[in-house]
Amino acid sequence: MTVKEIINKYGNKRENLLQILHDIQNQSPQNYINQEDINLLSKEMKIPVSDIKGTASFYTMYSFIPRGKYIIRVCESPPCHLLGAQTIFKVIETKLGIKEGETTKDGLFTLEGTSCLGICGVAPAMMINDEAYGNLDEKKINEILEQIQEKESK
Ligand code: FES
Numbered sequence: 001m002t003v004k005e006i007i008n009k010y011g012n013k014r015e016n017l018l019q020i021l022h023d024i025q026n027q028s029p030q031n032y033i034n035q036e037d038i039n040l041l042s043k044e045m046k047i048p049v050s051d052i053k054g055t056a057s058f059y060t061m062y063s064f065i066p067r068g069k070y071i072i073r074v075c076e077s078p079p080c081h082l083l084g085a086q087t088i089f090k091v092i093e094t095k096l097g098i099k100e101g102e103t104t105k106d107g108l109f110t111l112e113g114t115s116c117l118g119i120c121g122v123a124p125a126m127m128i129n130d131e132a133y134g135n136l137d138e139k140k141i142n143e144i145l146e147q148i149q150e151k152e153s154k
Contacts, residue, residue: 001027003040012045020045021056030066031110038064060114068103068110070148073127077116080123084136088124089113091138095145108152109145 001009006023010016020041025033033056042049056062074080074088089100092111096104103110119125122134126141133144 003037004044007041007044014045014047017041017045017047017052017055018059021052021062025062029069030107031068031071032063032066035064060112066103066107068108069152070109070128071112072109073112073114073117075115075117075123075125076113077120079116079120080125083123085124087138088126088136088141091141092145095142108149 001023003024006020009023010019021033024037024041025031028034038049038052041047042052053064056064072092074085074092076085080088089111093099096109096111098104098109098111100111100113114127117125117127117132119132119134124136125132125134126136127133128144128148133140
């Protein structure tokens with residue numbers, strides 16, 4: 001879908017901006033919203049570029065820089081923190097060779113921290129794109145990441 005088609009789908013009212021940004025980012029292979037699209041959005045919706053960026057920057061799910069195909073979000077809120085979120089980060093960092101905020105060289109994974117994902121009952125938890133994973137330990141994380149790597153290598 002083009003940016004114009006996405007705008008038409010929701011209507012060019014300001015209240016639809018977040019949903020439109022979400023869809024633009026979702027269809028980007030690099031999981032981000034590029035400057036060209038923001039300019040077009042600004043023109044079509046009559047919202048200043050700075051306003052669009054300011055609004056989106058309130059939400060951690062939007063990015064203006066290219067990211068991996070899979071965004072790993074590790075929960076850092078207290079329940080997950082207490083049950084080992086830092087260890088979860090370390091396991092992923094070791095496995096993928098990246099630190100928080102970085103993207104793997106093959107463009108497959110980006111590692112990010114996030115606040116509560118709403119699944120504290122299975123802490124420590126993370127999400128990879130739209131999929132949630134709980135009760136994480138080293139073995140489980142490695143299996144999840146290896147499954148994705150295998151799928152992508154085919
Ligand atoms: S605190 Fe981690 S999912 Fe709620």
